[in-house]
Amino acid sequence: MQMRKLTPAEEKLLQNFVTDVYGPVYFIHSLPEFIIPPINSKVSRKDTSWRLNILESLMDGDLDITEYLPKHSIPMEKAIEKAKKFHEKWVERFGHSSIAEQHLLHLCVEDVSRLLSGDIELMNRRPAFIEWSQRYQKPTREKVVIPPELEKDPILKEKFLRVWNRTYDAYEKLVRILTEYLKASEEKKEGETEEKFLDRIEKIAFEDARYALILATKTSFAVALNALDLQDIVRKLFAHPTEEAKILGKRIVEQGEKIAPSTLRHLKPSIYQIKVNERLKELAEHLIDTNVQDSSEDVVLLDYSGKGTENTPVDIVVQHILFTYSGKDFENVKKIVKKISEEEKERVIKIAVEDIGEFDHLIDAFKSVRFKFQLKISEANWHQLLRHRTIIFDWAEPTVENGFVIPPNVKKAGAEEILVEAIKASEDLFYELKDKMPEISAYAVTNAHKRLVVMNADLWAFDHFANLRCTNEAQWDIRETAFKMLDMIRNVAPQLAFFMARRRRA
Template identity: 25%
Template sequence: MKLIIAGYNIDKSLIDSLNTETATPEVISAAYARISRSSKDIDFLRDEAISEISKARASNTNIIFDMGHSSVAEHAVFNLDLIGVSRLLTDTIQRSRLASFTEKSQRYVTFSKDYIVPEELNKYPKYKKQYKQLMDQLFSEYETSFNALNEYYKTAKPKLKPRDREALAKEDARYILPLSTKTQMGITINARSLENLLRRLAKSPLAEAKELHHELYSQVSAIAPSLIRYTEDDGYMGKIDLEKVGYTGFLQQELPWMEELDMENKLKVLTSPSNPDDSVLTAIIYQQGELNWSDTNETVSRLPRLVKQQLWNQVYHNLKAWHKVPRAFETIDFSFELTFSESCWAQFKRHRFCTMLRKGGNSAICKFPDSIATIGRTQMWESLASSVSNFAFNLPSQLRVIAPYCRLNSSLLFVYAKMNLREIYHFIRLRSDEHAQWEIKEISHLMANRIIKIAPKSAEYLCGKSEFCRH
């Protein structure tokens, strides 16, 4: 056996110091692309790719785009610093499943008046002025609420260290911040995912998305021109234009969102498997036994309760908080409809492998943290939420695209989510943990409680990391 480290991501300044055209991840893609049809060792293929870079590029283009072997582009990975992007646009960016993100946290960092003024407003000075005034008011209120919360916690939680007290204050004050707030993030993404991201950005109606598309494409294609091709909006959307359908049955005629705004029922289980515990046992035993799937399932279903319990004891033997449960847990799916704030969505959406479909509601319908009433700021928050929402609602049609920048972190939205039990285990380990933020923790607890009732054995260890460690 021989193992060679063929490459790894290092700082761009070091790459630049090499001052060579061959310092491109295309070399790795080109060499790996040839593995399947060459008898030569991989390190030799890499040497060849470096010595003939234009041939390597032509080979990449042929294999990835003409032959359709797109996974070859995954061997080229980029690290991107993205600075000064709106929280709104992070939604489009972080849809990438096969990519890694680390974003500035509104729980740990205090935000100064730093928000996106959409380029779309440049031609409309009257609206631009109003927009900036509203944003300034939101950021001022953030500061006022942060200071008031910080003072409040000095007496309410005197034992807290100043840093932890400030973190608590930031955690709730940020609910008044808009989605126009600037943030920054580190992204690690391979060329194949990056091509998808470029296409997604191209389809966005926002000028900010177009700007990022341009920057990203021009910088990446200068380094690795052979790995990305389909980067523009090609007209395919996969959406339905409800207005063209001419049928109003999908729209609520009166009291919009009232039915969905049942906050007591912020997590609805839409679908769940009929016999989840037996299904997971079947899946585990299937891999080890000699019977086919149906016969394994039939045999499992007829096992005495005591025997099943012994099997479950074995499944969980030695399980630690950081372990993943077996893939057999992926065989059962649950789907949910969730109601929570934009702030909670910003965390929820980071769980990359679940299916999530979001729809925004009326941005004036908000969920404020309880602490905001305690410091006597509710009225001000309500008034600001109503002002930004009115502003967004009354924008002329050509400016409607920028309305989502006016949504607040506290604006409510609705999400359909489908998750298998293995993903749910991971989600709940993190989000029911003592370090998790309160709103997503509430959702996580609700989810765990509901699932444990449906799947008492396969969900037996569904709890936060901290709770698991106390077992």
């Protein structure tokens, strides 16, 4: 992310609010909570460091600086030492780990690979992430992570860079071709200026051209989390197979010690964390026949609550609604639901969602039913899907072996060959890395390549997902997947689907 050289006055001011003025990893602190989300939100659509956004807010009148400047004269080293003694007494000696849950932190990580950023978002479901977006911004050629492991093999490193440049060349060509195609094929919206029209189609071009980029492409993210969850993520970074993750883990600890002294403890990964993935991978390779033919479908409904039993998904939701609002024993409620008509059950559902708006959530009784899907989706799609924190995922590693996705606009613009050539170059590199350095082979996978994912969502979570991803504003790839899943739910339980995706109808 872009970070300019600051003036001495700017450096001095910023040092009050971030742990590192120039490094790629730092924590924001000593600012009111209400200003941090707007600062973070700018980054997904603006290629400047969070620190520059903070300066902008401090110096342009958004905040009264003097209100937040430290008023004490205690040296930082002395303050840290006092805090450590406090935490050693109450956290270490008396075991109050809940104190770490109360310590809210704002971590910023700049210029990390897209591969690692996705893994980090899956390490703990509780933190809230916001990320630099390839949908709205154009990465530059230097925005690539060269895996440190390649320093041991200069020839392979050179090939890695050649493939990066080749895929980036394809990306730039696709942006130009798609922009010209969209200029001719897209119509202006009512009242849309020429400038806004060009800005809109440029974003569409970025969105589709990015399918040529590999997962080594740099991104940046900010995350709000407590100290206990940060400990969990750091341990998993140290257990991660890539050197990039271990380096990032060390940087987070270095910066975290400045504002979370002694709450960042027990950071060494356990033997279990270090060995479990490799052990299970070896076991799976031994037990699973590699010649088994996988499903050709990209979306498969694997299972759902009530499947193969006397209770349908509708029965289960109605049982939980009536239990909640009658206060009667659950087994008695089940017997009553068994006796009432399908029309009466449907009436219960309709009353439970009556007047529900586009920004409303379902009542908790809808969490009683779950739907499990197998998805074979592009990395571009997956990177959006994994942000739905209330959904449970199982996911396979990135690979080139499940095929790839070609965006419809790329086909319509006659640019399919450009993308396919970039994909083939990445696949050649992937197989060579898999043979020589398997731990970094995933860096060569493109956004177009498909990943296998199992998505396990209760109806409450799926309703929220569909409400966001079935709109015209949603990216086309994840929108198609969302509609396929919604149709499958509609087929087995239409009474539980008619109110979904309501935001697109609003």
